[in-house]
Amino acid sequence: MTPTTAHLALPFFDDVHRELGARLAGWIPGQQIDESDDRQACREWVKRLGDQGWLRYCVPSGSDGALGGALDRLDSRALVILRETLAFHSPLADFAFAMQGLGSGAITLAGTPEQQAAYLPQVASGAKIAAFALSEADAGSDAGAMTTRADPAAGGWTLNGSKTWISNGGIADFYVTFAKTDPAAGTRGITTFIIDAGTPGLDASEHIAVMSPHPLATLKFTDCRLDGDTQLGALNGGFRLAMQTLDIFRASVAGAALGMARRALVEAVRHAKSRKMFGQTLADFQLTQAKIGEMAALVDAAALLTYRAAWLRDEGERRGQSVRVTAEAAMAKMTATENAQRVIDMALQMHGGLGVKVGTRVESLYRDIRALRIYEGATEVQQLIIGKAVLQS
Structure with missing residues (x-):
């Protein structure tokens, strides 16, 4: 083992993890991407990570491998090895990988078979870029203070409000978004939705520049109409789902x-x-x-x-x-x-x-x-x- 993989000999890991770490450590040093444009670079990293099968560790395999994952279930040690190795060489590559997992994690945990089939294989291949939209300007650590609302409408919901500090904002193909469906219930009144980019009423054009460039944006929802099948998990179970993710x-x-x-x-x-x-x-x-x-x-x-x-x-x-x-x-x-x-x-x-x-x-x-x-x-x-x-x- 090389000095960058010596820790894989520790008893926390199995052979599958050691093989994964060695393969990735051999592949990543040869990847050269111009990261001066963080958005374009992130897209390119997602493509390369998807093409080489690394994003398959962000999702489970599902029955007969239908969901595209490399392993039966999300494996925390595999995620740690992948992120540690990627971040050693390129923190932006790590960011691109991590957001595929975080952005789709709630779908893995609570998605219907139809939702999982529609999104998880695309995440695993890199065909779709994922995002996780929980934070708001006045509701970061205090998720119960969020003000984005989803109100019942014929056959679905209408969303109004905003999210900020959203990683992959503006380049994501879908946003796993958390909104109040019972405003008086605090954290017990939050529900999760899957919102495709391009949905009328969603504006992700306000980019946020930070000290270490990464794709970040503020999302604005203005009478954003959602079908009923966009709800992810139980009604008012969004906070628990966010914490599990x-x-x-x-x-x-x-x-x-x-x-x-x-x-x-x-x-x-x-x-x-x-x-x-x-x-x-x-x-x-x-x-x-x-x-x-x-x-x-x-x-x-x-x-x-x-x-x-x-x-x-x-x-x-x-x-x-x-x-x-x-x-x-x-x-x-x-x-x-x-x-x-x-x-x-x-x-x-x-x-x-x-x-x-x-x-x-x-x-x-x-x-x-x-x-x-x-x-x-x-x-x-x-x-x-x-x-x-x-x-x-």
Whole structure:
């Protein structure tokens, strides 16, 4: 195994995961995409990931493989390995992969056979780009405060409101969208819908520019007419469905952070060994050795929590048990993203002036990692989740 796949020898993984990790680690370094246009680059990454079969891990196989997935069910360890490896080489490739999974995850969990057949094979092949529309301007961590409404209409629903910070906004082919169907019921009054791009009343043209370019947009719904068969899952069961979806993919966010941290450590070691100063290399200084040691420990600590969370969920699925790993996934997400921020910052500092030069790897990593401490539940939210779980135990 190479240094970038050595962790696959840990007992958290099975042979199928080790083979997957080795294959992806052999493929991804050869992929060169111009990422100066993040929207076009994201489309290209989805196409390549789909053409090579990597997106098949975002969906289950279904009976007789009809849904297009590589495995019988969503496998958390496979998702972690894929995201960690992709993020090591290209955080935008990781983004493209992750959104295919997150954007279709609720359909995997609660879709009717017809909904699953219409969307999941297209996600697996890369023919359709997926999006997950939960956040609003005043309803991020507090999903119950959302104001987007779906009101009953003849044969379906009429949607009004807006969503923001929506990944793949403007390039997605469909949006799994959450709206209030019982405004007085808080989180118990939210229902999920599948809304195709191009549906009259949906405007996804307001793009959002962020410090590390990714396709983001605000969605606006104005008398957006939906047929009854667009409802996904139970009426007023949308919040539970959103949390179940995030439970699956939260550990994979930790995997992405882990990939970025590993890359920063590799870059720091490479620079330390080659940078000459005062008649020796930077690596010869004890202060450098101490920093490298701290970085390595932070990476490994995050890795163990990440792999544990993914293993626990997969083991529960294998035994046919509905195991909630909310606290464990929160620990993984919080620790991996926070540790990655520290590791990348130390790597940048070690590079000196080169560290802040636009276009260097540590400079781009510094921008890429910051959003991971916020999306899919900010660090402070993860702390609350963990604290409540400990107090209830």
